[in-house]
Amino acid sequence: MLHSYLFPISYAFMSFPFAALLFTLPFLIVQYRKYGYINKVRAFVLYLFLLYLLNAFFLVILPLPATRHNPALASGAMQLLPLNFINDILRETSVIGGDPSTYLHLLKERAFLQVIFNILITVPFGMVLRYYFRTGWVRSILYSFLLSLFFEVTQLTGIYGLYDHAYRVFDVDDLIMNTLGGICGYLAAEWLSGLLPRIEKLDEDVNVSTKRVTYTRRAIAFLIDSVIWPILMAMCYVLHIPASFWVATGIYFILIPWFTDGLTPGKWMVRIRLTKMGDRITLAALFKRYGLLYWVFFGLNRLLAGSLDNIPDIGRLFLGIVVFFMNAWFFIHLVIHLFKKDPMLFYEKFSKTRQVVLWKTPSEETEKEPA
Template identity: 85%
Template sequence: MLHSYLFPISYAFMSFPFAALLFTLPFLIVQYRKYGYVNKVRALVLYLFLLYLLNALFLVILPLPSSRHNPALASGAMQLVPLNFINDILKETSVIGSDPSTYLHLLKERAFLQVVFNILLTVPFGMILRYYFRTGWVRSILFSFLLSLFFEVTQLTGIYGLYDHAYRVFDVDDLMMNTLGGICGFLAAEWLSGLLPRIEKLDEQVDLSAKRVTYTRRAIAFMIDSFIWPILMGILFLLHVPAAFWVATGMYFILLPWWTGGVTPGKWMVRIRLTKAGERITLAALVKRYGLLYWIFFGLNRLLAGSLDNVPDIARLLLGIVAFVMNAWFFIHVVIHVFKKDPTLFYENMSRTRHVILWHAKSEQQEKEPV
């Protein structure tokens, strides 16, 4: 029976890196938006919670039927008699009530172990609900029940129509034991809270103004902006605006931040903004900063990516060499600064601009509920 549990757990651990990869971007955006930074304890708890949910799901749905056209369950797809597990235990047990030495046999019997498993399955869920999400009794019981109901419905529907028939029984006893496990976890969370940092106090000593803006945060902002500004460039192309690339980058990365005080949609999403020597960003500083980056550096790459049919071969060769040297130098420049944890690149030094965390005292005073 142990092997039947180890099999889905091994699959959950193998799937975790892929699930974590999908989870990371929204996790970082929410953390930057809500708290202004990423706390290691908060990150650890949430990734462990993700790992737990994967294990719980795989334990419930694996192993899968060998074919999508699986036969219907001979005993029926639903067991709606409460506490029916007691009859199963009495029917299968070798325990003799008058002989205490036989009581340990329960630890080897399928019906009993199944009940224990269904309770233990949701204990971590109840613990995290209370410790991290700080839910009360009613919500913890409700969420534990809903999680169990999700598991049972998933099985009953053959993973929502993926299989022709249910391949496991919808059991009301499972609902009851899973909910009980959530309650046990809720009670155990009081002990857990004494061993770990209090979630509600994680941000008390944090000075956001002293924190540097990481390259990860800047990369997320740039990624978001890279989905938006090409739309503007496409519109300019449709309108036959000359030099649409340079006009679009100028409007989006220079005029927009000048008007908003150093913020683009991507920077707003992760709560950062541009300043010049700690003051409001100026148009001249933005022209120097992004003119160097987009109009010259990226602009040359843009030219080479376009049509150069009318350019002599020797000129194209020289432009290619110049672009290769620039790209190689820029790549090395960024890598060196990343490893040195120095957030200022060449165009930032020349323009005397830098990123700071966009945060307000009003936001810091708001009650924070973990996400």
């Protein structure tokens, strides 16, 4: 029976890196917007919670049927009699009521162990609900029930139609035991809170003004902008606007930040903005910053990747050499600055611009310079 549990757990651990990769971007965006920085304790708890959910899910759905066209369950797909597990235990157990020495046999009985498993599988869920999410007991019970209901419906529907028939029984006793496990976890969370940092106090001694704008944060903003900005460029192209790339980048990265006091949609999402060394960003500074970055650096790459039919072969060769050395230099420049305390890149120093953290105080939203 132990092997039947180790098998899905091993799959959960193997799939965790991929799930964590998908989880990381929304996690970072939420943390930056809500707290202004990434707290290691908060990150550890949430990634551990993700690992737990994967384990719980795989323990419930694995092993899968050998074929999608699985036969219907002979005993029926639903068991709706509450506490029917007691009859299962009495029927299968070798325990003798008047002989206490046989009571340990329960630890080897499938029906009894199944009940214990159904309780234990949601204990961590109830603990995290109370410790991290600070839910009350009513919502914790409700969420534990809904998690169990999700598991049961997944099995009943053959993973929502992936299989022809249910491959495990929808058991009302599983709903009861899973919900009980969530309650036990909720009660145990009080003990857990005494061993770990209090979630509500994680940010008490943190001054967001000491947090510099990291390259990770900047990369997320750039990633978001890289999804929106091409839409504007495509619109310019459809409208037959000449030099669509340069026009779109000028509107998106120069005019929009000028009107919004240094914000693009990506920067707004992760709560950072551009300033001219702490002062309001100017149109001239934006021209220097993004003109150099997008119109010159990325612009030359764009020319090389585009149509150059009107340029002689020697011209294309020369442009290719220039772009190669330019890209190599930029890569080295970026790597060096990744390990330096001063994160300002060449176009930032040239334009005397920098990115600062946006944060809300009780009275107003203020700019806080990175350390």
